[in-house]
Structure formats: structure tokens, C-alpha cells
Amino acid sequence: MQHIKNYINGALVEPVSKTYLDNFDPSTGKVYSYIPDSDEKDVELAYVAAKNAFPAWSVTPKDKRSEYLLKIASLIEKNLDRLSLAESIDNGKPLKLAKTVDIPRAAANFHFYGTGILHYAAHSHSMENNAINYTLRQPVGVAGCISPWNLPLYLFSRKIAPALAAGCTVVAKPSEITPMTAYLLSELCIEAGLPAGVLNIVHGLGGKVGNAIVSHKDIPLISFTGGTITGKHIAAIAAPMFKKLSLELGGKNPNLIFADCDYEKMLSTTLLSSFANQGQICLCGSRIFVERKLYERFKTDFIARTKALVVGDPRDEKTKVGAIVSKSHFEKILNYIELAKTEGGKVLCGGNAVKMGGDFSNGYYIEPTIIESLPHDCRTNQEEIFGPVVTIMPFDTEEEVLDMANSTIYGLASVVWTQDLTRAHRIANNIHAGIVWINCWLLRDLRTPFGGVKASGVGREGGFEALDFFTEPKNVCIKL
Numbered sequence: 001m002q003h004i005k006n007y008i009n010g011a012l013v014e015p016v017s018k019t020y021l022d023n024f025d026p027s028t029g030k031v032y033s034y035i036p037d038s039d040e041k042d043v044e045l046a047y048v049a050a051k052n053a054f055p056a057w058s059v060t061p062k063d064k065r066s067e068y069l070l071k072i073a074s075l076i077e078k079n080l081d082r083l084s085l086a087e088s089i090d091n092g093k094p095l096k097l098a099k100t101v102d103i104p105r106a107a108a109n110f111h112f113y114g115t116g117i118l119h120y121a122a123h124s125h126s127m128e129n130n131a132i133n134y135t136l137r138q139p140v141g142v143a144g145c146i147s148p149w150n151l152p153l154y155l156f157s158r159k160i161a162p163a164l165a166a167g168c169t170v171v172a173k174p175s176e177i178t179p180m181t182a183y184l185l186s187e188l189c190i191e192a193g194l195p196a197g198v199l200n201i202v203h204g205l206g207g208k209v210g211n212a213i214v215s216h217k218d219i220p221l222i223s224f225t226g227g228t229i230t231g232k233h234i235a236a237i238a239a240p241m242f243k244k245l246s247l248e249l250g251g252k253n254p255n256l257i258f259a260d261c262d263y264e265k266m267l268s269t270t271l272l273s274s275f276a277n278q279g280q281i282c283l284c285g286s287r288i289f290v291e292r293k294l295y296e297r298f299k300t301d302f303i304a305r306t307k308a309l310v311v312g313d314p315r316d317e318k319t320k321v322g323a324i325v326s327k328s329h330f331e332k333i334l335n336y337i338e339l340a341k342t343e344g345g346k347v348l349c350g351g352n353a354v355k356m357g358g359d360f361s362n363g364y365y366i367e368p369t370i371i372e373s374l375p376h377d378c379r380t381n382q383e384e385i386f387g388p389v390v391t392i393m394p395f396d397t398e399e400e401v402l403d404m405a406n407s408t409i410y411g412l413a414s415v416v417w418t419q420d421l422t423r424a425h426r427i428a429n430n431i432h433a434g435i436v437w438i439n440c441w442l443l444r445d446l447r448t449p450f451g452g453v454k455a456s457g458v459g460r461e462g463g464f465e466a467l468d469f470f471t472e473p474k475n476v477c478i479k480l
């Protein structure tokens with residue numbers, strides 16, 4: 001069985017401890033490879049490599065850095081089939097989704113920042129005849145990047161690409177639950193000729209490897225995507241060390257559906273925003289508010305369309321809902337469905353684990369689930385479930401739905417369905433979310449800021465703001 005390796009100082013290496021963790025294929029529940037169980041010793045080796053590579057990389061001309069990033073982008077494109085299959089096996093997501101969304105978007109991240117850095121400019125400010133100020137943007141140093149399992153290569157590359165483009169060197173940790181595409185990326189970086197030590201990837205547990213990166217005294221910047229509780233823990237360590245921090249955290253995103261919406265478009269998109277990737281996209285809408293006069297029609301059609309979704313083998317073309325990423329997450333989701341029932345929720349469809357046959361009999365499958373009759377402020381409607389479970393609730397007025405939508409501690413994304421443009425803009429202005437999609441979902445323009453408010457995060461990724469994050473502004477004032 002394959003042993004994944006760390007990528008340190010340009011080479012694929014074993015963990016210092018020589019110990020490994022099991023890596024499961026969630027579609028079968030079986031171990032299919034092994035992950036380095038790295039610790040602070042491996043992080044230190046990675047840090048030293050990144051520190052030694054920094055002086056040369058940070059002054060490597062932008063067009064040369066760009067060439068490396070574009071080469072990595074084209075290698076990802078060339079290896080689309082291999083990477084998509086690896087991500088589907090690691091994560092349980094339908095192969096088709098990995099092939100059409102995750103992996104192409106990972107290539108797009110390298111492409112965007114490989115070209116974006118060529119157009120990245122700093123400012124100068126003239127004080128008439130008195131002085132001129134100009135701002136230098138200098139790479140921060142060794143960046144620590146930590147990412148989750150739900151969109152493994154896409155989110156990993158969204159941190160690494162701007163960091164490398166900006167001239168930082170990197171110590172990165174993918175999720176221990178989905179390490180394979182990060183491992184394959186290290187092979188592609190070697191093929192691209194990326195200089196040794198510029199990017200280092202250390203595999204292993206959050207409490208060991210992640211913690212060692214976050215608490216490392218000489219890593220001045222942490223870019224983290226993951227759960228809100230982990231983010232809180234990281235902030236508690238990093239803030240007193242005055243580290244630069246970007247935290248992309250959990251969500252409990254609302255969909256606001258008004259009766260005047262384009263119904264067919266809304267229905268098919270809502271199906272996706274509820275159950276794509278088994279509901280394990282941080283941007284999925286898990287609380288669906290429907291204007292009362294549309295509620296019954298929506299409910300009937302939404303249930304029928306949800307029941308028609310094929311749950312099963314992620315590699316089968318017909319599959320729309322694959323496996324849940326891990327046994328513990330599978331159990332957590334089922335516990336939330338039980339909680340919803342005790343809170344008075346009525347399960348309209350789904351609600352159960354799916355028992356598959358043959359090779360898949362020990363996989364982690366859950367029926368796409370719709371629940372109604374729950375108050376907006378119960379735990380089911382306030383806490384992040386991160387699975388194929390949505391609640392539907394009727395509303396009467398815009399004011400009422402905004403209050404309910406804004407009632408959680410989170411504020412990542414939101415979706416509004418209406419043909420009334422004035423209302424759409426009014427809601428966009430008043431909703432507590434870093435992202436508002438009007439009559440669409442998951443459309444991404446990499447130039448735009450990305451991130452949440454409240455407990456969904458601090459800082460923004462995306463666009464030139466990510467390059468701002470990985471560089472430090474230094475103002476120079478010249479007296480004339």
C-alpha cells in the first residue's frame with residue numbers, strides 16, 4: 001500500500017518518527033494508503049528549508065516566479081484525471097465534481113496568482129513640493145498555510161499560490177483526512193523545477209503538525225481554513241505572538257427565496273447549493289427560508305427532486321451524492337438529524353444512513369435530508385452540520401427573514417432569489433455575510449475578496465487582497 005511522503009527541501013521524505021497514520025477511502029471505509037504522522041521535528045526541518053530558500057525566492061524576479069506558478073498550473077491541468085480520481089477516493093466526492101470543479105479551480109488558482117503578481121502594484125503619495133511617499137510591498141517571510149478536507153487541493157492551492165507569487169516561502173499542512181492531492185502536488189512541484197525549500201508540505205495531525213506551525217516562533221503569518229473552534233484555538237496562540245492571521249471558518253448559510261424568483265432556476269440551483277459535495281462545501285446553504293406563498297409548492301418540488309438524487313459510488317457517473325468524508329463526521333451528521341427530531345423537526349425526506357452493497361457496504365453514506373417545522377433559533381438551525389442536511393422555513397416579510405438569516409454566530413455566504421432588484425440590493429446591504437449571491441450560487445471571480453464575517457472568519461482571501469496579506473507594506477517618505 002502506498003506511503004505518502006512529506007515534501008521538504010525539494011525532496012519527498014519520510015517523517016522523522018517513521019510512523020504513519022491510516023488513510024481511509026470513505027466510499028468503502030477501508031484503509032487505502034498511509035500518511036506520515038509528522039510532528040514538530042518535521043515542521044522544524046520544513047521551516048529551516050523555507051527559511052534558507054527565502055532570501056533567493058523573495059528577490060526572484062516576478063516574471064520568473066510567475067513562470068513556476070504557470071508551469072504548476074499546466075501540470076495540474078495535464079494531470080486532471082489522476083488528481084480528480086485521487087481527490088474522489090480521498091474525500092468520497094463524486095469524481096465528476098472533482099473533475100469539473102475542484103481540480104480545475106486548483107489550476108486556476110496557480111494561473112490567477114501566476115499572472116496576477118505581474119500586475120500587482122504599490123502606491124505612491126505626493127505631498128506636493130514637500131515630500132513623496134512610496135510604499136514597498138515586501139514578502140512577509142515563511143508563511144504557515146493550513147487547510148481542511150472538504151475541497152482539498154482547491155483550498156490548499158488558494159493559500160499556496162498567492163504566498164509563492166508574493167515571494168513568501170511556505171510550510172503547508174493539508175488535512176490529514178484528505179492528504180493525497182497535496183502529495184501529488186508535491187510531485188508536480190518537483191517536475192516543475194520549483195527551487196528546493198520554496199514550498200514544504202508536512203502531513204499529519206492538526207494537534208501535532210498544525211499546532212507546531214501555528215506556535216513556531218519564526219513563522220510570522222498563518223493562513224488557516226477550517227472549523228471555527230480550531231480557528232479560535234489558533235487565534236489564541238498566534239495573536240499574542242503578533243502573527244498576521246487569516247482565518248476562513250465555518251458557516252450556517254441562509255438561502256432567502258422570494259415568491260417572485262425565477263422558479264426553475266432557483267429550484268435546480270438550490271438542489272446544488274444544498275447537496276453538492278454531500279453538503280460539505282463551506283458555501284452550501286443549509287437554512288432555506290421560503291416566502292410563505294411559495295412554500296408549499298417549493299416543498300413538494302424540492303422533496304421530489306431531492307429523492308431523485310442518486311446516492312452511491314463516487315466513481316459512478318450517475319452519482320450525485322457520494323460518501324461522507326469520514327466515519328466520525330458521518331456519525332456527527334446522523335447525531336444532528338437525531339437532535340433535529342428531538343427539537344421538534346419533521347424529516348420530510350432522507351434522515352438515514354444508506355446501506356450500500358458489495359465493496360461499498362462499509363462506506364459512509366447519508367440520504368440527502370430535508371427537515372421542517374423547526375424554529376430558526378434552535379440548535380439545528382444555529383450550529384454548523386456540514387452535511388447533506390437542510391432545513392426549510394416559511395417567512396412573511398423581508399424584515400422577518402433578515403432577522404432570522406442574521407441570527408447565527410456565522411456570516412460566511414448567503415443566497416437571495418428574487419426578480420426585484422431593489423429588494424435584492426437592500427438585502428445584500430443588510431445581510432451579515434461576506435458573500436451574497438443573487439440569483440446564483442458558487443460563481444467565483446478570483447479577483448473578488450473572499451471570506452466571512454462574525455464567527456466565519458477574519459481577513460479575506462482572493463484577488464490582490466491575498467497578495468496584500470502575504471506582503472508587508474513599508475512606507476518610505478522622501479523629503480524634497
Ligand code: NAD
Nearest residue numbers: 147148149174175206210211226227230248249250251282
Ligand atoms: P478543522 O478545523 O478540523 O481542520 C482544518 C485543518 O486544521 C486541518 O488541516 C487540521 O489538521 C488542522 N488543525 C486541527 N487542529 C489544529 C490545531 N490545534 N492547530 C493547528 N491546526 C489544526 O476543519 P475541517 O473539519 O478539516 O474542515 C471543515 C470546516 O472547515 C468546516 O467548519 C467548514 O465550514 C470550514 N471551511 C471553511 C471554509 C471557508 O472558506 N470559510 C472553506 C472550507 C471549509
